[in-house]
Amino acid sequence: MISYLKGIVAGIQNHSGNRHILTLEVNGMGYDLQISGRMTQQLPSSGGEIQVFTHYQIRDEVPFLYGFSSPADRDLFRYLISVSGIGAALAIALLDTLELPELVQSIVTGNVQLLIQAPGVGKKTAERICLELKSKLIEWRKSAGFFVATDGPAPGILEEVQMTLLALGYTAHEVSHALHYVSEEIGLPKDAFVEEWIKQAIAHLSSSEVSQ
Template sequence: MIGRIEGVIVYKQAPDLLVDVQGVGYEIQLPMSCFFELPAVGQTVALWTHFVVREDAQLLFGFNTLNERALFRQLIKAQGVGPKMALAIMSGMSAGQFVASVQQGDVSTLVKIPGVGKKTAERLVIEMRDRLKDFGANAGFDPSSSDPEPALMVSVENPLDDALSALLALGYKPAQAEKAVKQVAKADMDSEAIIRQALKSMV
């Protein structure tokens, strides 16, 4: 089990990250909520990680805090929720917002996330409600308050293409992702700003 990674960022394009740890490059996927807080390429980063081994792949997922990793691990325990969907859920809303949606039985908000249909959303509410009963208090989340906006990093040569690629990687359909990007994109925005606004427009 790889539980924590600390090294230098070699490459980042949402939601993918490559971190050099003493000459070994680790490919890591992060939810957008974590990706937005990364330092620039060439700087050191420390991430809590969850390692997934499948027959066809070995995947590493990264998080800025133990609380975020804990929520990810709870999500993938739910029936029908794999790592990709868990990543999309944590990208489409903050941990606090997800906890609040589950506690309030807010299925309508959950179904806006790619891959989460009505049945999956209802199952998430039922399965996760008890698991997350004390999660907010233990994790320091306040579902009644909005999370602060993380600082954006300057990046990308083609912000529109990079934003679109990130949304597609998270599971959004091409037409849906393209429409959202075009609606929010402005000339002075970098890819991370476009991604953030696009996610907000769809959830």
Template sequence: MIGRLQGVLLEKQAPDILLDVAGVGYEVQLPLTSFYQLPEPGSETTIYTHFVVREDAQLLYGFISRTERSLFRQLIKANGVGPKLALTILSGMTAQQFVHCVLHDDISTLVKLPGVGKKTAERLVIEMRDRLKDWGVSDTPVTDKLTLVGDDAFFAPPASAEQDALGALLALGYSQAQAGKAVKLVKRADMSSEQLIMAALKSMI
């Protein structure tokens, strides 16, 4: 089991990174709530990982904190939730926001996530309520989604910001139509890829 990696961040393309650990490049997928807490390429960083072995692939999922990884592991134990859906859920809201939804039976927010229909949301609330009851959450409303990237920070917009945003949303399970509509709705000329993705996600949740 690979549980933790520390090395130099070589590449970032949401939701994937390439991390150089002692000369070995590890490809890792992260939920966006973790992805946008990473430093710039060339910097050293540490991530906590969950290793999945399938017949056709070996996959690494990464997280900034043990708490996020722990919630991911609880999610994939739920009936009908695999690693991809768990990654999508934790890209659409923070770990604390998800726990808040479960403990407050907030199905209406959960069903706005791609891949989470009403039955899945109801099942998540039922199955995970007891598992998460001791996590402890604040009463912060779940309306403040994805505020990890500083809204006041200025980033020079890359030429491919819109394409990067569309690619990230498609990778998380949103349809081409959903992603295109959300990006078009929120995009501004001064937005970076990170800001555009976050704003698009906020508009859909």
């Protein structure tokens, strides 16, 4: 079993359906690995050296090699594809939509609204992921070093705040970071009014857009 490959980036191909193929040259041999769109942004330029953690899978007698930037990313991918009805494409879509700590937090806390932002993930699928993985990830995150954040609105108003911001067109990643900023940097109380959380989050997101 291949645990990881260390080699030179020979090329990146972008295919339809948001499929990204990294060609990695290792000791004169080229390996094609399917990776997430997020990982393509972390790769060195062509000719640069990188270590990629791998998952080998055979589907319909065809071998596939998936690449990840860390063992934790690969572990979570494996947890996701263990859920009934979740294939590699949906697992990668989830990893692309939310950063690893955010994805783990969403599953552990049953935050369906964030999970369904991933392409192809519906409400029932998101609920199934939470049901089947919550207890497993609670244990796994301890050893992996990921802990559910306590910042952000209180659970009773969190979903309403998120749904409002998502409906305004912000991505799940932007919403998560905005709520973290409002909590940590501004110090807004967890039980503040929904309207105040939304107002402060939009103000931060708007200022971020202007500064870009």
